[in-house]
Amino acid sequence: MTTMRERFYRLAADALEDDPRVAMVFAEIGVAEMPRHPRLFNVGIREQLMIGVAAGLALEGMRPVVHSYTPFVVERPYEQIKLDLGHQDLGAVLVSTGASYDAANSGRTHQAPEDVAALSALPGWTIHVPGHPDELERLFTRSLAGDDRVYIRMSQETNDAPFHGDGVVVLREGSGLFVLAVGPTLGETLAATGDLDVTVAYLATPRPFPDAALREALRGTDVVLVEPYLAGTSAGEVSRALRDRPHRLLALGVPNAEFRHYGTPAEHRRAHGLDARGIRAAVVEFAASTRRL
Amino acid sequence: MTTLGHGDLPELLTLLIGDEKHDRSSLSTLDVLWVLYDRVLGEDDRFLLSKGHGPAAYYAVLAAKGLIRVEDLPRFGAFDSRLGHHPDRVLVPGVEISSGSLGHGLPIAVGAALTGRRVFCLVGDGELDEGSNWEAVQWAGRIGLAALTAIVVDNHSSTYHWPGGVEKRFELEGWTSARADGRDHDVLERALAARANAAPHVVVAEVLR
Numbered sequence: 001m002t003t004m005r006e007r008f009y010r011l012a013a014d015a016l017e018d019d020p021r022v023a024m025v026f027a028e029i030g031v032a033e034m035p036r037h038p039r040l041f042n043v044g045i046r047e048q049l050m051i052g053v054a055a056g057l058a059l060e061g062m063r064p065v066v067h068s069y070t071p072f073v074v075e076r077p078y079e080q081i082k083l084d085l086g087h088q089d090l091g092a093v094l095v096s097t098g099a100s101y102d103a104a105n106s107g108r109t110h111q112a113p114e115d116v117a118a119l120s121a122l123p124g125w126t127i128h129v130p131g132h133p134d135e136l137e138r139l140f141t142r143s144l145a146g147d148d149r150v151y152i153r154m155s156q157e158t159n160d161a162p163f164h165g166d167g168v169v170v171l172r173e174g175s176g177l178f179v180l181a182v183g184p185t186l187g188e189t190l191a192a193t194g195d196l197d198v199t200v201a202y203l204a205t206p207r208p209f210p211d212a213a214l215r216e217a218l219r220g221t222d223v224v225l226v227e228p229y230l231a232g233t234s235a236g237e238v239s240r241a242l243r244d245r246p247h248r249l250l251a252l253g254v255p256n257a258e259f260r261h262y263g264t265p266a267e268h269r270r271a272h273g274l275d276a277r278g279i280r281a282a283v284v285e286f287a288a289s290t291r292r293l
Numbered sequence: 294m295t296t297l298g299h300g301d302l303p304e305l306l307t308l309l310i311g312d313e314k315h316d317r318s319s320l321s322t323l324d325v326l327w328v329l330y331d332r333v334l335g336e337d338d339r340f341l342l343s344k345g346h347g348p349a350a351y352y353a354v355l356a357a358k359g360l361i362r363v364e365d366l367p368r369f370g371a372f373d374s375r376l377g378h379h380p381d382r383v384l385v386p387g388v389e390i391s392s393g394s395l396g397h398g399l400p401i402a403v404g405a406a407l408t409g410r411r412v413f414c415l416v417g418d419g420e421l422d423e424g425s426n427w428e429a430v431q432w433a434g435r436i437g438l439a440a441l442t443a444i445v446v447d448n449h450s451s452t453y454h455w456p457g458g459v460e461k462r463f464e465l466e467g468w469t470s471a472r473a474d475g476r477d478h479d480v481l482e483r484a485l486a487a488r489a490n491a492a493p494h495v496v497v498a499e500v501l502r
Contacts, residue, residue, distance in 0.1 A: 043432050059389075059401065
């Protein structure tokens with residue numbers, strides 16, 4: 001199966017051919033994967049310029065697509081994202097590669113599990129966390145047609161199958177906890193809960209958070225949120241969605257800590273408790289604790 | 294709206310910032326802005342004010358040219374005024390970018406100029422301390438982005454200065470350059486026109502502090 005990243009380069013090349021409004025702004029990363037095109041702009045290793053150029057293109061009515069490694073898309077030019085896009089009220093599609101601990105052996109410099117939390121702190125962003133290359137295709141294609149601000153977080157981790165519903169998609173009904181898996185955490189979450197009497201639901205677009213869909217789908221009072229990035233990134237959103245209902249929340253994700261290990265993504269997943277075993281242990285413990293209350 | 298002349302600018306500035314001695318940072322740009330709006334900018338051109346500090350001169354020129362209303366000027370900086378101490382393009386039609394944080398205008402100008410649009414961007418010599426400008430200067434020069442003109446209003450406000458002249462740094466990256474007296478309208482106009490066809494152009498407009 002092709003990776004999300006491979007699929008993105010093909011979609012991006014097609015979009016340049018098909019839609020004269022589309023322009024790509026890259027900063028070296030990914031350029032070698034793309035055919036040359038007059039609207040594919042490589043600004044060199046200059047990420048502040050990458051966002052500024054995208055804003056200037058949007059000012060002229062273009063639909064800019066920006067692409068780089070996650071820390072260099074979201075963190076290095078954060079003020080440009082805030083001002084050149086948000087404050088100017090201009091749109092762009094930012095597509096990152098290298099999610100959370102995808103680059104496990106590269107260390108902290110190439111990891112940005114805080115990406116979704118950081119962008120969530122700015123108004124007006126739609127954030128997609130596809131769990132499968134087919135979902136990426138649907139969400140990217142749809143994003144090109146708009147003129148809003150969109151962040152698409154691609155990952156090496158993928159689920160076995162795509163799920164294309166918008167909002168909260170219930171995949172398994174149970175009578176216990178409500179487990180909401182975001183993007184590529186779904187596979188491990190399904191494996192973790194196969195023999196547990198819980199509801200498992202899926203979410204690929206955490207911003208804007210689908211308050212109404214969660215309220216509608218939720219059975220019971222206890223929610224486990226499984227996110228592939230910084231733990232608790234959407235805890236506030238769940239809390240807001242359920243503000244007038246008694247509820248309990250366990251938010252799983254990548255811990256907010258300097259994690260000085262290399263190795264493989266699988267090793268990081270295990271260390272963060274985001275593999276099936278870790279998720280299962282957390283869910284079982286949470287279920288037991290809520291029953292004690 | 295009727296348009297006003299250069300001689301009306303002091304009165305417009307008084308509406309904005311009162312009769313006290315005008316803040317110098319807001320006035321260093323006054324003549325450059327006047328020359329741009331009075332003689333240089335065409336209907337399809339864009340002007341991006343990157344140096345958003347002290348925008349009184351900018352608002353005065355926009356008002357003189359009928360792009361904003363004179364009656365809005367006295368409410369400069371008030372809670373529900375459209376005219377803030379840093380301009381906001383969403384609030385003010387005629388203002389092409391919101392600015393205030395330094396080093397953002399030139400990269401945006403590069404992006405706009407990539408579409409072939411003639412774009413003029415005003416920066417300050419102190420603003421050029423910000424590294425983001427140099428990402429834009431380097432790349433625009435190297436790709437020969439001829440649709441782009443930068444105007445550096447040089448009132449020698451950069452603490453560490455630009456030894457040899459700031460335009461040397463632009464030239465090294467492939468820009469053409471001209472230096473002009475930032476108060477002399479004819480000289481400024483000629484400096485803005487003195488350009489090659491295959492390179493971005495910078496005009497350093499020198500203004501005494």
